[in-house]
Amino acid sequence: MASFGQLLANGIVLGCIYIFIAIGLTMVYGILKILHVAHAAIYTIGAAVGLAIFQLCNNFWLALFLAMLVSGVAGMLVYQGVYRRVLNAPRIVPLIISIGLFTLVQDLLQKDWLLGPYMHAFNVNLNFADVKTSMFRLTSVEVVILTLAIIFLAAVYIILTKTRIGLAWRASAQDTEMAAALGVNINWVIALNFLLGSALAGAAGVLVGVYYNNVYATMGNVPSYKAFVVIVLGGMGNVTGTIVAGLFLALAETFLVATVGFVLPRDAIAFLLLILVLMFRPRGLFSRG
Amino acid sequence: MIEAIFGQYTISVLIFSGIWAVLTLSLNILTGYAGQVSLGHAAFFGIGAYTSALLTTRYGWHFLPAFIGAMLITAVVGGFLGLPSLRVRHDFLVLATMGINFVVVGVFKYTEFFGGSMGIINIRKPVLFGIVLSGEKFLVLVLAYLAFTVWLSYYIARTWAGLAFNAIRADEEAAEAMGVSVPRFKIYAFIISSALAGGAGSLYAHFLGSIFPDHFAFAESIAILSMLVFGGLGTIRGALLGAMVLKALPEYLRIVGDYRYTIYGGILVLMMLFQPMGIIGDGSWLWKKWQEWRKK
Numbered sequence: 001m002a003s004f005g006q007l008l009a010n011g012i013v014l015g016c017i018y019i020f021i022a023i024g025l026t027m028v029y030g031i032l033k034i035l036h037v038a039h040a041a042i043y044t045i046g047a048a049v050g051l052a053i054f055q056l057c058n059n060f061w062l063a064l065f066l067a068m069l070v071s072g073v074a075g076m077l078v079y080q081g082v083y084r085r086v087l088n089a090p091r092i093v094p095l096i097i098s099i100g101l102f103t104l105v106q107d108l109l110q111k112d113w114l115l116g117p118y119m120h121a122f123n124v125n126l127n128f129a130d131v132k133t134s135m136f137r138l139t140s141v142e143v144v145i146l147t148l149a150i151i152f153l154a155a156v157y158i159i160l161t162k163t164r165i166g167l168a169w170r171a172s173a174q175d176t177e178m179a180a181a182l183g184v185n186i187n188w189v190i191a192l193n194f195l196l197g198s199a200l201a202g203a204a205g206v207l208v209g210v211y212y213n214n215v216y217a218t219m220g221n222v223p224s225y226k227a228f229v230v231i232v233l234g235g236m237g238n239v240t241g242t243i244v245a246g247l248f249l250a251l252a253e254t255f256l257v258a259t260v261g262f263v264l265p266r267d268a269i270a271f272l273l274l275i276l277v278l279m280f281r282p283r284g285l286f287s288r289g
Numbered sequence: 290m291i292e293a294i295f296g297q298y299t300i301s302v303l304i305f306s307g308i309w310a311v312l313t314l315s316l317n318i319l320t321g322y323a324g325q326v327s328l329g330h331a332a333f334f335g336i337g338a339y340t341s342a343l344l345t346t347r348y349g350w351h352f353l354p355a356f357i358g359a360m361l362i363t364a365v366v367g368g369f370l371g372l373p374s375l376r377v378r379h380d381f382l383v384l385a386t387m388g389i390n391f392v393v394v395g396v397f398k399y400t401e402f403f404g405g406s407m408g409i410i411n412i413r414k415p416v417l418f419g420i421v422l423s424g425e426k427f428l429v430l431v432l433a434y435l436a437f438t439v440w441l442s443y444y445i446a447r448t449w450a451g452l453a454f455n456a457i458r459a460d461e462e463a464a465e466a467m468g469v470s471v472p473r474f475k476i477y478a479f480i481i482s483s484a485l486a487g488g489a490g491s492l493y494a495h496f497l498g499s500i501f502p503d504h505f506a507f508a509e510s511i512a513i514l515s516m517l518v519f520g521g522l523g524t525i526r527g528a529l530l531g532a533m534v535l536k537a538l539p540e541y542l543r544i545v546g547d548y549r550y551t552i553y554g555g556i557l558v559l560m561m562l563f564q565p566m567g568i569i570g571d572g573s574w575l576w577k578k579w580q581e582w583r584k585k
Contacts, residue, residue, distance in 0.1 A: 035380045085562060091379045092326055093561045096518060099328070100557025103511055107550035221507075225391065228384050268395055271388040278377050278385050 005135030007254050013142045015250035016149035017211075020204035021223055022230040022242045023156065024075070024197020030173040030237030031190055032087065037098040038078055039201055040224030041105035046071040046202025047209040047219060048115055051122050060124045060210070067206045068199040075198020076191050084187075102224070109217035119216045122209040141211050148207070152200060153243065160239065165192060173237055222267055229274040235284030245285065249273065300428055302540045304496055307431035308489050310532035311438045313516045314525065315485035318442060320514070321523035322451060323478035324458025325374050328383050328510050329390030330486060332370070335505025337363040337487025338494040339397060342409040345495075352415030352495065359491040360484045367483020368476050375472045378461070390507050397502035408501035415495050431492055438485055442525050445481070454478055508550060515553040518560050521570025530569055 021043055028036040050067035054060060082101065086093045109115045126140040138146070160166035168189050171179040180186050208223070209215040230249055234241030249270060257266045277285065316330045341359035344350040350358070373385040397403045415422045415430070422430055445451045453474040456464035465471050494500050516535045521527020535553070539546035566572045569579075 035383065082558065082562070089561075089565065093565055095326070095380060095383060096514070097558050097561045099511060100515075100554040100561070102554070103508075104551050104554030104558065107548065107554060111548075225387065228387075232381070232384065268392060271392050271395075274388050275373065275385060278373055278381055282377055282381055 003135065006137065007258055008251070009136035009138055009142070011251035011254035012247065013138070013145050014254060015247035016145050017204055017208055018226060018230050018250055019149065019153065019243050019246035020200045020207070021227040022234070022246050023239065024201045025227050026231040026234065026237055026239060026242045027193050027197045029231065031169070031176065031193060032083065034083060034094045035098060035228070037224065038101040038105070039198070039227070040220035041102045042071050042075050042198045043201040043205040043223060044106065044109060044217065044220040045074055045205070047205030047215045048109065049202070050206035051120055051209060051215045054122065054124065060126065064203060064206050067202045071202025071205070072195040072199035075194040075201070079190060079194045106217060106220060115215070115217040117217070119214050121213055122215050123213055124210045145207050145211065148203065152203070156196070156239070165189065169193060226270045229270045232274060232277055232282070233285050238284065241284055297424065300425055302537050304428050304431050306533050306536040307428070307435045308493050309513070309516065309536045310529050311435055311489040312486055312513050313520070313528040313532040314438045314442050315482040315489070316513050316517050317523065317525070317528045318445065318485070319478050319482035321517065321528070322446065322458065323454040323475065325475060325478060326379065326383050327386040328507070328514065329386035329393070330513050331505045331507070331509035332390045332393035333363050333367050333483035333486035334490045334493070334509070335393060335397060335502070336366055337490025338500050338505070339403055339409065340487065341491035342412045342494040342500055346409060346412055353417065356488060356491045360488045363487025363490070364480045364484035367487070368480040371476050371479025374475050374479065387507060390510055394502050394506050397505070406502060408499055409494070410499040412494050412498050412500070427496055434488060434492065439525060439529070441485070450474065450477060512553050515556055519556050519568060521567025521573060524567065524570050527567045527570050531567070
């Protein structure tokens with residue numbers, strides 16, 4: 001069994017991935033109150049684009065950047081083209097639309113002329129050595145994930161707390177009508193919301209693809225579900241809560257599997273946590289009400 | 290006789306359409322009547338299928354007791370799995386039901402008792418009164434069950450339970466205030482709809498002869514919801530049409546078959562954007578035209 005330090009390190013890296021995916025989800029819920037199931041499709045698109053660009057030009061950073069760009073735009077298009085039309089419909093409508101979009105995109109991706117039913121290798125040599133300490137060892141990919149996580153999350157934090165658009169977002173999340181009445185351009189806020197969140201999801205897709213050396217059409221299934229667990233645990237719409245919850249879930253999974261050797265597959269931990277939270281504290285463990 | 294005219298293939302398609310029509314009608318009671326959006330209905334389908342399969346292959350039961358046993362056990366499990374609906378609604382309920390679907394399939398896939406990923410095989414055709422039911426005789430069985438489900442749907446809609454369901458769907462607080470015991474009726478909805486789905490599962494297992502965990506995964510739950518939404522959420526005619534069309538069409542149109550889930554997803558998106566009440570649901574363009582024509 002691996003050392004405590006190693007488990008901790010692995011858990012944190014995994015947590016960063018969950019956070020990347022969940023941030024976009026919680027931000028969309030914060031303003032629109034829609035469960036953006038299609039977010040997982042954006043994640044897979046990001047991975048696919050990243051892989052394609054990498055295969056063309058062999059440059060990881062370019063692939064990552066373009067994947068984030070395409071994902072961000074795709075997310076915005078989903079809002080403009082679909083969600084925007086049903087904002088005033090009963091709750092079930094955008095929910096079903098989102099599920100439909102996810103199903104549609106994922107099935108298309110499985111066709112031979114796209115990703116097909118195969119697993120694709122995503123082999124990136126990142127040209128710097130692993131980090132080895134007495135307590136743990138981080139591969140170069142893991143270092144990249146951690147570094148990017150710190151950079152992006154710091155950026156999100158600064159944007160949300162120190163800029164005007166961040167203020168506008170927080171105002172809209174609290175009370176959309178009031179914010180609009182006070183002159184906030186809600187559509188801009190929402191569009192940027194999708195751009196940012198979807199770009200992060202695309203980045204997550206690329207990073208996961210490289211980390212596990214595997215890109216395939218249905219890779220969005222399990223992360224999407226776990227991302228939901230994360231946002232429910234953290235309090236829907238609560239960005240800080242999401243960050244904490246993402247780490248919590250990843251650490252729980254890592255440690256439980258290593259120490260207890262969980263009876264059901266490791267993915268079931270997330271599902272059970274979700275049921276427990278929904279039954280006993282639906283507002284989330286960290287929500288401020 | 291039907292077999293002679295239409296052939297084995299058509300019979301199979303009709304049987305599947307019939308089974309899925311029951312599934313869609315059962316989801317209609319839960320989601321259409323009672324407003325509990327469930328994205329895990331395939332789990333009940335699976336529980337019924339596995340129960341019936343295990344009772345007959347492993348414990349030597351005959352078909353009819355196994356069929357009834359499947360319905361009963363699925364009803365009990367369904368009532369229990371309906372408990373989250375007492376705590377959460379809408380989005381959260383959807384998430385919970387998705388989770389339940391995953392966990393149930395996970396149990397099927399990873400436990401020895403349920404055959405693991407090898408599933409259950411060698412399930413024999415039902416034998417009723419000494420007659421082996423296969424081919425068109427099985428179709429008669431399916432149609433009988435479908436007729437029962439349709440009748441039950443009509444009946445429920447006209448009883449106090451149906452009224453309670455509609456009240457809960459429209460406004461839970463108001464229903465509670467008017468004296469409807471919301472928790473009780475929510476569980477009733479789960480029990481009835483899962484029992485029906487369990488029966489469909491039993492028929493499915495005995496027709497196909499072998500079942501595997503992935504037959505009852507999340508994708509199938511989406512397919513069933515698609516059929517209901519396409520036809521008309523809340524209506525019996527919608528459930529029937531949705532199941533018939535969306536189950537049979539992929540069989541006959543190759544391109545539709547290859548892009549089955551793309552189309553299911555696309556239908557959900559397009560219907561919700563333009564006709565959320567379904568093709569022939571209440572208030573849909575087609576249904577309104579039909580009612581105008583009838584008045585002439």
